Amino acid sequence: MADEEIVKNLKVQNQYGIHARPAALLVKAAGKYECDVFIEKDGNKVSCKSIMGLMTIEGYPGSTMRVTTLGVDASEAMAEIEELFVNKFYED
Amino acid sequence: MAITVQEMWNEGVGKLSLSIISGEQYLNNRLPEIAMNRPGLALTGFFKYFANQRLQIFGLAEFTYLKSLSDQEKRHRLEALFEQQIPGIVVTRNRKVPAEILNLAERFKVPVMRTPMVTMDFVNECTVLLKKLTAPRERIQGTAMEVMGIGVLLRGDPGIGKSETALSLIERGYSLISDDVTEIRRTSRGRIVCWANEVTRYHMEIRGLGIIHVPSLFGVSSIRRDTELDIVVDLKKSSGNEDRTGISPEQVTLMGVEIPCITLPVRSGRDMANIVEVAALNQKLKELGHDAAKELDDKVINRLTRGRVIGHG
Numbered sequence: 001m002a003d004e005e006i007v008k009n010l011k012v013q014n015q016y017g018i019h020a021r022p023a024a025l026l027v028k029a030a031g032k033y034e035c036d037v038f039i040e041k042d043g044n045k046v047s048c049k050s051i052m053g054l055m056t057i058e059g060y061p062g063s064t065m066r067v068t069t070l071g072v073d074a075s076e077a078m079a080e081i082e083e084l085f086v087n088k089f090y091e092d
Numbered sequence: 093m094a095i096t097v098q099e100m101w102n103e104g105v106g107k108l109s110l111s112i113i114s115g116e117q118y119l120n121n122r123l124p125e126i127a128m129n130r131p132g133l134a135l136t137g138f139f140k141y142f143a144n145q146r147l148q149i150f151g152l153a154e155f156t157y158l159k160s161l162s163d164q165e166k167r168h169r170l171e172a173l174f175e176q177q178i179p180g181i182v183v184t185r186n187r188k189v190p191a192e193i194l195n196l197a198e199r200f201k202v203p204v205m206r207t208p209m210v211t212m213d214f215v216n217e218c219t220v221l222l223k224k225l226t227a228p229r230e231r232i233q234g235t236a237m238e239v240m241g242i243g244v245l246l247r248g249d250p251g252i253g254k255s256e257t258a259l260s261l262i263e264r265g266y267s268l269i270s271d272d273v274t275e276i277r278r279t280s281r282g283r284i285v286c287w288a289n290e291v292t293r294y295h296m297e298i299r300g301l302g303i304i305h306v307p308s309l310f311g312v313s314s315i316r317r318d319t320e321l322d323i324v325v326d327l328k329k330s331s332g333n334e335d336r337t338g339i340s341p342e343q344v345t346l347m348g349v350e351i352p353c354i355t356l357p358v359r360s361g362r363d364m365a366n367i368v369e370v371a372a373l374n375q376k377l378k379e380l381g382h383d384a385a386k387e388l389d390d391k392v393i394n395r396l397t398r399g400r401v402i403g404h405g
Contacts, residue, residue: 017396020337020389027336051336055392 003035004074010081011064014088018059022089023051029080035071037081048081095225097121097180097203100147104221108207108214110182113189115203121179123147126222128215132157134176135169144176147218150183150193151211158190167192174200182218184211228347229277236269236286236319237261239372243286243319245274245351246368248327252358255296257327260365267316268306271296276321278347287318323352323375325368330357338374338385352378 012018018026030037030048037048039057041064046053048067059065065085069077084090098119104110112119124145132153134142158166174196181197183189186208197204207214234247235254239261246254255271262268270288277285288294294306294315307315324344334357335341344353354371358364377384 015397016393019393019396020339020385024336024339028333031332055388058396060396060398 003071005068005070006074006078007066007068008078008082009064010067010085012059012061013085014091015061016091017061017063018054018057018089020051020055022059022084022091023054025084025089026054026081027051029084030077032080033069033071033073033077035069035074035077037077038068038070040066040068095123095126095222097123097147099123099225100180100218100222101203101205103225104218107221108217109209110205110207113183113204113206114194115197115201118201118203119180121201121203123179126226128182128218130154130211131173131178134173137169137172139172139176142176144178146179148173148178148181149211149215150181150187152185153211155187170196174202178202180205182207182214184209184214223280224277227277227279229275230347231273231275231289232346233272234274234324235271236274236288236321237368238267238269238316238319239369240266240376242323242372242376243269243321244368244372245286245321245324246327247324248358249329251299252327252329253364254327255298257364257368259296259298260363261368262306262310262314264365264369265313266369267314267319268294268296269316269319276346278349279320282349284321284346284349284351285318286321321346321351322379323354323371325371326353326355327358327364328355330359337389339389 014022026048027050038045039048039054041057041059044057046057048054067078067081069081096119100123101110101119125143127143127146128149129143129146130151130153131148135154135157161169170192177200180203181193183204183206186206189204189206194204209217234245235258237244237246237258246257248254258268258271269286270293273289273292274286275289279285295303296306297303334355342353342355343350352375356364356367356371374384
């Protein structure tokens with residue numbers, strides 16, 4: 001089965017941006033899937049399965065992140081990641 | 093919880109330098125109130141309020157007062173005191189026990205003990221001892237270790253590797269308190285103290301090896317009698333749902349005391365002892381007021397919000 005690649009631009013909408021708690025949620029969500037998940041901003045690209053990576057990506061409130069999922073379950077992974085962004089990481 | 097004078101005696105014979113003067117057979121008297129009383133006021137004849145259910149302490153004040161009385165009056169007052177059914181008597185400062193007291197103690201079946209300690213020191217030490225005797229206690233499943241001054245309780249399903257982890261920690265120079273079955277009690281300061289069952293103390297069961305005696309193999313520095321508990325470590329089969337930041341650590345309640353608890357996923361090839369060691373170190377750091385996870389998070393938030401938010405909830 002061919003690997004599927006999905007790319008979406010998602011906006012950080014919570015008050016504090018991607019700090020430890022949202023990072024942990026993202027890592028847990030991405031960790032459930034086999035596919036690779038990357039988050040990219042301003043030319044910096046990190047794995048969405050790395051807490052330390054996510055905390056260095058500078059996900060300011062209001063900034064837009066380029067999320068890539070690549071692999072067999074790419075669409076399911078993207079759906080779950082998108083849900084977190086849309087719901088402001090269940091904060092505020 | 094009521095205890096007998098015997099239990100106080102057993103524990104205090106060494107620590108409080110107690111010796112028995114008479115009435116050894118009456119040591120099984122119950123001590124309904126776990127406390128001490130100076131019977132000076134009762135000796136003056138005042139019995140309207142007399143803590144007769146406590147251990148009675150005869151110190152310098154009591155003896156000096158008794159000396160001031162005539163022989164007949166002395167006998168009379170002491171008899172009134174013994175009629176109150178006191179559980180036991182301790183004479184401090186190694187005073188010679190007057191014959192009147194010994195006679196009455198025999199008649200009323202009261203044990204008489206003596207200590208060289210001065211009254212105030214005795215009362216202080218004995219209070220601690222009685223508190224310890226009557227502290228709530230329980231027996232729980234888990235292996236207790238002391239890692240760099242931090243009390244760690246390892247829990248987890250049978251076969252998950254508690255004893256093996258403990259063994260690795262011992263090899264790294266830390267001390268075993270108890271393997272698999274741990275006795276705990278709550279202190280008056282609200283801490284939990286762990287120690288081992290007397291019979292199986294310092295023995296471990298290692299799958300494939302059987303029972304080993306830890307201090308014989310690793311020396312006396314590998315064991316410790318008891319420790320205050322600082323952190324509980326639950327070993328679990330990896331579920332993929334573990335805490336990834338440590339920002340909001342979990343707590344478990346043992347005997348009404350909240351203890352920080354971390355859950356470590358066990359996978360083959362993962363050096364659990366190393367991780368438990370770091371968990372203990374990290375707990376030590378937190379107790380010193382330095383929470384790495386929280387500090388990094390604050391730093392990141394501060395950066396992300398360009399200083400607009402300081403110290404979020």
